[in-house]
Amino acid sequence: MEPFIRSFPLEDIRVRAGGDGRTVEAYAAVFDTPTTIRDQDGHYNEVIDRRAFDRTLNQLAPAGSRTNWRVGVLYNHGRTLFGTPSERGAMPIGAPVDIKADNRGLLTVTRYNRTELADEVLENIREGSITAQSFSGGFLRSDPGRPPRGGWRPDSGGNLRTVRRQEVALREYGPTPFPAYPDAAVIGVRAEQAARLLAHLHPDEREQLVEMLRTGTPLETPPGEPPAGPPPAGDPTPGPAAEEPPAGHSARQKIAWAKVRAEIKARRAP
Structure with missing residues (x-):
């Protein structure tokens, strides 16, 4: 053989x-x-x-x-x-x-x-x-x-x-x-961090991130900040969003987060 x-x-x-x-x-x-x-x-x-x-x-x-x-x-x-x-x-x-x-x-x-x-x-x-x-x-x-x-x-x-x-x-x-x-x-x-990230997202944003994860784009939730998502009902001020990845992240991760922010802003625009 x-x-x-x-x-x-x-x-x-x-x-x-x-x-x-x-x-x-x-x-x-x-x-x-x-x-x-x-x-x-x-x-x-x-x-x-x-x-x-x-x-x-x-x-x-x-x-x-x-x-x-x-x-x-x-x-x-x-x-x-x-x-x-x-x-x-x-x-x-x-x-x-x-x-x-x-x-x-x-x-x-x-x-x-x-x-x-x-x-x-x-x-x-x-x-x-x-x-x-x-x-x-x-x-x-x-x-x-x-x-x-x-x-x-x-x-x-x-x-x-x-x-x-x-x-x-x-x-x-x-x-x-x-x-x-x-x-x-x-x-x-398998990662618990991804589960926490997806659990807080609006369904439309979740679908986009699932696709990004499926294609191999690494994403992490910044420590101490919940992922970006729609503000709670009755609260006119959006809560803290995942605006930037933690210090030391790769250029690829920063680009990924920039794409997420752009999509979120586009969907929230009137």
Whole structure:
């Protein structure tokens, strides 16, 4: 069984209510989506079958007295940007809470450790600096089976052969800076702060912020100030609004808050 690595961009980062912001949900694979691949098997279109992970998940899931998943969670497969082994990167950054196949793909739910490396990775996910989820393992069954000598190549018309991966053995997964597939997505980093922010907003403003969070724009409520929203009934003076992000915030966050203020003012204008 030849080892392989597959990476998927993190399209969505959506902050969800509950927890302490250390549980990350992301797809590690998407099903029935042809994707152009160049690797040791050649140059071809790859499709991952929606039942490809069924057996490996049964083998890796907690069972009996074992409560943990037998799957590692590493940043960039424990390697440097140059592909060489990394002693620091070889340390796990989290532990799987759940891994399951749904209608879209292989969904991973990971509880990140309280370590310096895990904290760095979480912050980069929130800021949109880390753009991919990756996993490694091996292909146990494919259709067609083994590639020809020299690997799959385009035909005379430039058409690529489609290879369906029917059974995959999962070894480890985790975030990586190198995206390859176009359709996988990080669903969310759960954060109580986002829940407090959304709870105080007018429905129209809430809808806008949900969209901004879905697309990966990091937003935080300034300490000691409630989020912007319509003033209470009978109070002619608007209450304190989230006019500026806390000192030290990134330029991206300041731009996000500027957009929110502009939208709020536009909607309040007669």
